[in-house]
Amino acid sequence: xxxxxxxxxLPPTGFWDPLGLSKDIDEATFTKFRTAExxxxxxxxxxxxxxxxxxxxxLPGTIDLDGTTFDSVPNGIGxxxxxxxxxxxxxxxxxxxxxxxxxxxxxxxxxxxFNFGTKSGFINTPEKEIAYKTRELQNGRLAMLGIxxxxxxxxxxxxxxxxxxxxxx
Numbered sequence: 001x002x003x004x005x006x007x008x009x010l011p012p013t014g015f016w017d018p019l020g021l022s023k024d025i026d027e028a029t030f031t032k033f034r035t036a037e038x039x040x041x042x043x044x045x046x047x048x049x050x051x052x053x054x055x056x057x058x059l060p061g062t063i064d065l066d067g068t069t070f071d072s073v074p075n076g077i078g079x080x081x082x083x084x085x086x087x088x089x090x091x092x093x094x095x096x097x098x099x100x101x102x103x104x105x106x107x108x109x110x111x112x113x114f115n116f117g118t119k120s121g122f123i124n125t126p127e128k129e130i131a132y133k134t135r136e137l138q139n140g141r142l143a144m145l146g147i148x149x150x151x152x153x154x155x156x157x158x159x160x161x162x163x164x165x166x167x168x169x
Contacts (some may be wrong), residue, residue: 003030007110007130009136031111037110041140046146051076063087076154118142 003022004015017023022030059070062082073082083091103114110133123129 006030006034007133008034010134035111038137038140041137042112043139044143044147048143048150051147051150054079054147077151078154135158 003009003017005131006015015022021033025033036134054075061070062068063070063073066084068082068084075077105111106113106115109115112133123132
């Protein structure tokens with residue numbers, strides 16, 4: 001099959017598949033790949049937003065019953081070791097819920113269509129729907145690169161240095 005006319009194909013690159021993963025696959029496999037791309041893009045968009053939010057704003061109060069404050073939890077990679085076992089259980093449970101139950105995919109539609117915009121009347125034309133789905137794919141692709149850059153910078157920067165140092169530029 002040919003996938004050059006799918007949503008998310010933009011000039012100047014067109015349909016970009018440097019590893020040839022879409023060669024000799026059927027539509028069901030392409031849909032599976034596109035669904036995974038959308039899911040990873042959505043998670044990456046949330047990750048970038050959360051990463052920047054926690055660097056700029058700290059919530060008041062405590063994160064657990066032991067009295068650990070939000071302000072005492074380090075940013076980025078450092079937060080992994082600061083979260084308690086019960087906190088990780090809640091995170092894994094939430095991920096499991098959204099992975100197994102989640103929202104209902106619109107039958108016969110493109111991957112990732114949960115009928116949010118069309119239910120509200122926000123997306124009311126096919127052209128608008130294609131434009132929004134293309135933007136979501138492109139933003140997700142950029143966010144996947146963005147979160148990897150933020151995490152790489154987080155690991156490579158000296159301890160205690162701000163997220164936004166200007167000496168790197």
